[in-house]
Amino acid sequence: MLLQDYFADQLHQLRTFFDEPDCGAKLLAVDEQLISIVEKTLIKLDGLDDNPHVLHPTTTAFDDVTSYAIAVLNELFSDNEEQREALSKVGVEIPVPGEGDPITRLADYVQRFSDSWPPSEGHYIVILHPESVAVPEQFLDLAAALAGKTTPPIVKWIFFVDSDVVPDDFPDDHPILHLQRWEASSQEVQQEVVDQLESDELPPPDRLRLTSMAAGFAAGEGDMESTQLLHQETIRLSREQGDVPSEATAHYHLGNALLAEQQFDLAEGHLSQSAVLAVDCEMHSLVGMAMTHLGVCLHALERDDEAVAAFDAAAATFDGLGDLPAHARVYDVRALHALSKGDKEQAKIHWSHALSIFESIEPGPLDPVRDAGIEEFQEKLRQHCGGPDVEGAGP
Structure with missing residues (x-):
């Protein structure tokens, strides 16, 4: 099958899902080299005149179930508040988030939001497309839980993730999450x-x-x-x-x-x-x-x-973003430059500061990143500077 025919078939599957009243959740597992194509495909679909449905995307990173569910709920609520005037014109009421555990609150909010959704607006399709997934198993459990707590036909979910998040043995006939894989070799994509x-x-x-x-x-x-x-x-x-x-x-x-x-x-x-x-x-x-x-x-x-x-x-930019690993990498680059000039003492200061940044990462989902960073910079200090015995401080 030509790649363009393959994409046409995938697009047909998506549109069928949009229109199908009894199918409430789709799991999109997309190869990395195709992610940008699928993103643009969804944007294009949202703007088509013959697509009556409304797509509401979110890109919050998934670190753990609790923080993710809360963040997505806040994102949806904030987006809807910004569109309050337009939504009210078609009779949609924006509910106040309720009580309960984070998954229940998120599912309940989406369900109640859809209660006043007019049939003329098609389905309300929430797209959870996290920019990263720290714990794939937890994300898939969350997806199944959300899909199980909401009722089609108005509400639909699309869980859009890198194919690495979905194991090869994930069942094609999952009772709640309808799997659709977008796969193509890099050679096929390149030729296309x-x-x-x-x-x-x-x-x-x-x-x-x-x-x-x-x-x-x-x-x-x-x-x-x-x-x-x-x-x-x-x-x-x-x-x-x-x-x-x-x-x-x-x-x-x-x-x-x-x-x-x-x-x-x-x-x-x-x-x-x-x-x-x-x-x-x-x-x-x-x-x-x-x-x-x-x-x-x-x-x-x-x-x-x-x-x-x-x-x-x-460094100030990454610090302001709270991106501690990237912040530390700035000092790694500086240390490598100092080392290339033969200045081991300055390299030691920079690597020590990078080490202190990784050590400051709070225990949680970033533990593997934190531990790997600590090990890396301790080793660099041992190998090139005699050990990590300088107190980390900004140069």
């Missing part, structure tokens, strides 16, 4: 991208998305010339379409490609532009990543004061 880019009738947004994907494939194959050209084309297309997030991301990837080729002057310009654009569209994590790599670039250009300022900005 190449074939589609050759078409003169490709819509501009699709050309932008596929060009960005092609750049990623070229980078994976080590074809740096094609990588740079495709990132440059992605930047051009992004500007034409006014897609600032895509342009910011493309500048970041091109800057890193140039950095890897030691084209530091060119890399500096793209990494700086990525950070500026990322600030404009509030892509805070990208700001931190761009500033970290900009610091590496500026050090290579022997502009050390500017490099330190870039690293400080990156």
